Amino acid sequence: QVHVAESGGGLVQPGGSLRLSCVASGRRFEAENMNWFRQAPGKQREFVAGITTAGPITRYADSVKGRFSVSIDKAVNAVYLQMNNLKPEDTAAYYCNAKGIIVDDNNDWSNFDSWGQGTQVTVSS
Numbered sequence: 001q002v003h004v005a006e007s008g009g010g011l012v013q014p015g016g017s018l019r020l021s022c023v024a025s026g027r028r029f030e031a032e033n034m035n036w037f038r039q040a041p042g043k044q045r046e047f048v049a050g051i052t053t054a055g056p057i058t059r060y061a062d063s064v065k066g067r068f069s070v071s072i073d074k075a076v077n078a079v080y081l082q083m084n085n086l087k088p089e090d091t092a093a094y095y096c097n098a099k100g101i102i103v104d105d106n107n108d109w110s111n112f113d114s115w116g117q118g119t120q121v122t123v124s125s
Helices: none
Strands: 003-007 010-012 018-025 029-039 046-052 058-060 068-073 078-083 092-103 109-115 119-123
Touching (some): 003 092, 003 109, 018 029, 018 092
Parallel strands (some): 010 119
Antiparallel strands (some): 003 018, 018 078, 029 092, 046 058, 068 078, 092 109
């Protein structure tokens, strides 16, 4: 089982910045990509940004391009989301998602798709 944990949320004024962190942990796994999603009250969860461990290759939702930046530290299975020029519409719970391969004690491998508990980001004056 791969455990995912986010941190770094909080309250920030419009135009401000925040940096979210996420770490994946567990035995004998290899993350292939790590992603950020968000969910505002009354809305569906939506993709924000993602990054592959190979490359790495990044992609972003149109609503955050030019303001958010995703990066990865493969040595510690961590992904970061630098959020600049935050807007009130960025207010949401932000969730980290990790996908990849996990190997069991019999050396059989399977795919995993793990989610964190979320961290709240509130943009308000």
